[in-house]
Amino acid sequence: MTDLGQQPKDLREQREPASLPDLPLFLRPGGLVALVLALAVLKVWAAANSHLVEDEAYYRLWGLHPALGYYDHPPMIAWWIWAGQQLLGDTVLAVRAAVILSSVLGSLVLWRTGLLLFGARAAGWAVLFFNASLLIGIGGILATPDAPSVLFWGLAFWALVELQTSENANWWLAVGLFAGLGLVSKYSCLFLGTGILLWLVWVPTARKWFGTWQLWAGGLLAVYIFAPVLYWNQLHDWVSFYKQFGRAGSGALTSKYIFEFIGAVFGLMNPLVALPACLGAALLSRGTWGKQAGSALVIVTVLPFLAYLIFHSLHARVQANWPAPLFPAFALMAGMFVARASTASRFWRIWATGAVVSGLVIAVVVQIHAVAPLTGVLARKDPTFQLRGWPEVGRQIEQIAEAEDAHFVLTSSYGLTGHLDFLLKGHTAVSQAPVSQVNERIRYIMAPQTSSESFGGTGLYVTTNRRDRSALLLDRFADVRLIAEFPRQVRGVELEQMRVYRMSDPTGSVLDPVETRQPTG
Template identity: 30%
Template sequence: MTIMRMVYAAALDLRTDEAYYWTWSKELQLCFLDHPPMISWFVRLGTALFGDTNLGVRFAGIVAMAATQVLLADIVRRVTHNVQAVILAVLLPEAALYYGLLMAKVAPDVAAIPFAVAMMWALVRLAESNDGRWWLAAGMFGGLALLSKFTVVMLLPAVAAFLLVPSWRGRLLFSPYPWLGAVIALIVFSPVLIWNVQHDWASFRFQFVRATAPHDFSLRTLGDYIGLQFGQVGFVLLPVTLTALTLTAWRSYRAREPVGTLLSTAVLVPFLYFLWKSLTLRIGDTWPMFMWPIGFAAVAINIVKLREDGAPAWFIRSTLRWARIAVVSGIAMVVLIFLYYVAAPWNFLGRTDPIGAEAGYEQVAERLEQELKTTGATWIATSDYRTYAMMRWFFRGRVPVIQINERARFIGFRDPGMNLIADHAGLYVVRDPDNTAPLLAGTTARREPLGSVERSWRGRVMDSYTFGKLTGWTPELSPPAESPLYQWRWLAGDPDATPYA
């Protein structure tokens, strides 16, 4: 399965967000508007080993998957001392599409997952050894998880339950180690705090507005959230995991057992929170993905605990049977989807295909290359971060590429090559639905239409783009905060803007 993920990583073109994070890896900022910096460091590591290639950008995700499985195996081994349970814990993530295949792609969650599981592992070691110094390791891993993605803050209720529910709560509360662990977490997380202090808390405000923006009640977004969990975790594995977590929570809270309390709370609280938010907000595809591996550990542990608790034999057999079905059917589905994207020539989903919807940007880049030679333009402009990232990926620094709006995304970025932009003609490329946006209306830019190009995948047109030649204007890299060219789309009041994952 690891070899399969490596083939997938090397064979498929980067998606737009992956190229976006690759651009981050060239900047080495302490933080970015959208996310903390860890994913950019992951990409930097992979490209240092394999160059600016598909595999290089994605390599750290493959390592993260292996590290996650090792940690899950050791958690289950220490709790159950059962080899079959350990094997099940290793196989369960392979049976979930997101982990079995899509960990071989770049997203902040890929960085957050191993660190979040490592924090759980450190706390399990604490429960096993009764050595308070494991709080220090938990703090370090928790800080690294926060340095990867802000949503892992939702693991804090689990840590609080682990501290307060068992009978040791009085002793631990007066121990220095939990508080030292919290200090270590803040120190590790400090690059994000420093960057935000320097930039008016930009990334925190970005996330806060996304989370609190008013939306109408919608059963569609609820259905999207539930459907995504079934699709990315598994149609059998998701109910198996939720059932195991419910049984674990019921058993552990009644007995005040620390590990079961920790694992069940770490998944059920974020799951229910996202379920509630999905009534009014579209939950991003990857937002809940940091929590499910912890649930897989609970599945393996629950089977052993049922035997120890003397559960009815038929119930234990049924639980084990469904876990096996989840593994076999899930891995089969992961392999089939791998073959569909790597080896098959068909497009069954049309424009809704999640991979095909972001494929074919090389066709746009080829047309831009031709227009650069024909018009004598020396730089490329766009108004969409996805197009910006893909053009930077394909041109690899040979031509300056700039997104003229949402400049808050690029705080602290290096000079893209203003000596080739100022007083030179540029090419402006924009998706057709956005072609009428009045971004250039308040500038001195003159725009000469040059035509259009279609982006297609497996014989199906996925999108079309319009080209124009820009003259008489030099874009401002650092416009004032009140400028519509500085603000990101939600803050600018764009009613059609969608939450960026």
């Protein structure tokens, strides 16, 4: 079997330009660039013509109030959204623009990484598998912290591969830069640092880097970039650290969620890609056990985060998007395996082609469906249901606000707060105060706090039948009454029931106080 931890002789030949004509057109750089750009154009169209999902609507508020940190996550996605808003205005496309660009850059970096590790054929398959994964092909327009964390994790790994290939210690500075930016994107990038340390300790030939100043300078650079986030957390009682790390290992040991986690990873990766990824991981694990630098670099940098996710799934549910930073490495594993197996087996060529075609077709259909729903019969089982019906909801709320002479809107969920703030931003009747969430005020510590005087007169409380917390209003207003119910729907199919309450005559403080200190005991 080929030594996967070292570069075989023919790998150097595969990187020569003269070998590229031997590749199928769809694996050549030109073909890959054309495909990635075509997918980006489709994503731009879908991003501009579909509505925000719940989390995106919430993160849009972050972009309007850029800060060094937030209750839920570090600030990178807010900065990306802010940049889009400066260029494109307060639009849906502005929220998603940087995310779409990041998928193009991520594909380019993945190709270079695969080329250095396994050759041009494997690099081409890795890019195809990455874009054919459901997480990237379908979710690649959504503005969430996963997008920058995937990009910067991938960039840091690319810099490590450049280091391993060139033996140039200056690449440690790039590793530190991208790792620091990854930490500013999502705290899960801490596991990449753990993986890098394991690689340095595990592989004998890598231990020499401990003696170079660039390694330590790169580590200090990562800490320096992350320091503002630490400073913000220190000012706010370490609130986002409590939020993210407080749930680690919580709950009793159970097997309830482990199979759900495995199924979600296989499903979002694309099941036809997941199998060669597992086989590629098995091959690379042999080289890792033999302490071969190239194999170990792929496997060991993945292991800490994967181990944490498995540990968490034995106690509580792992959200499907959490493993996202590992997907470029999974695509590399699959690309490496298929590149080598397909040269000797027609079966794997057919399998890999089917994986790419099926993944891309599903991605294209879902993107079109996101803009122009093909059917509504799936209702809430439709993966795009969060996008549906919001413009109509906004118009209904505007009409009710005008009829009731309402001057402010309250909610009790962050997603609905984000949605209504976007939908009502040009409506003068409710301009007395921004759309405000009554509870969980900790989520809005980055924004100027609304004064109690803003809630005089008549207001509306908007909620859904599933999340109705109108009881919160009874001791805040003298008069609270249900005045309207209507469905949020797609093609005549109800997704959920919206409820609107009318409030007047506040009796005290309307909004909960903003408390950042976490409860103890």
